[in-house]
Amino acid sequence: MSDVKVGIVMGSDSDLPIMRKAAEALDHFGVGWEMVISSAHRHPEKTARYARGAAEAGLKVIIAGAGGAAHLPGVIASMTLLPVIGIPVAIEPLHGVDSLYSIVQMPQGIPVATVAVNGAYNAGLLAVQMLALEDDSLRDKLNNYRQSLAAKVEEKDCALRESEAQCNRDAGDKK
Ligand code: RP5
Numbered sequence: 001m002s003d004v005k006v007g008i009v010m011g012s013d014s015d016l017p018i019m020r021k022a023a024e025a026l027d028h029f030g031v032g033w034e035m036v037i038s039s040a041h042r043h044p045e046k047t048a049r050y051a052r053g054a055a056e057a058g059l060k061v062i063i064a065g066a067g068g069a070a071h072l073p074g075v076i077a078s079m080t081l082l083p084v085i086g087i088p089v090a091i092e093p094l095h096g097v098d099s100l101y102s103i104v105q106m107p108q109g110i111p112v113a114t115v116a117v118n119g120a121y122n123a124g125l126l127a128v129q130m131l132a133l134e135d136d137s138l139r140d141k142l143n144n145y146r147q148s149l150a151a152k153v154e155e156k157d158c159a160l161r162e163s164e165a166q167c168n169r170d171a172g173d174k175k
Pocket of ligand 1: 010
């Protein structure tokens with residue numbers, strides 16, 4: 001059985017700097033992924049082949065990102081029952097508003113879970129959360145991750161107030 005659980009698909013290599021962040025998030029949690037360049041417009045046959053074969057290949061989630069008239073996530077979603085997370089990639093001249101609307105405004109019946117413009121890291125996290133539904137160790141890692149986020153907020157709050165004493169007193173209050 002393959003360790004690759006998430007397919008990361010993008011319309012072009014120009015999306016790679018953004019899409020890499022999805023892989024970073026998955027790496028953080030030790031989730032296996034593969035990356036593919038395909039295109040709903042420039043290579044629809046390849047896109048269809050990939051989407052139709054994804055579940056049988058062992059994938060559990062597909063993350064798809066594209067810019068401009070960004071039909072890739074929706075087209076993939078139409079050809080698989082796997083959950084698809086869409087990433088609107090910001091490109092000139094509309095800076096991602098075009099891709100956001102293209103991806104988020106799916107017709108009823110074929111959902112795509114759309115993250116923020118260039119929100120690839122969150123797409124990776126959302127994929128991990130989906131996989132964690134059936135994986136206790138991933139759930140533990142996600143809990144630790146959330147705690148680390150809260151700890152960072154506390155650190156920043158302490159630094160802002162520039163008073164260690166004040167900070168420690170407040171931390172004590174919460175116990
Ligand atoms: C989309 O067109 C791609 O996802 C990319 O964001 C955009 C531009 O592609 P390139 O012209 O850079 O290959 O299909």
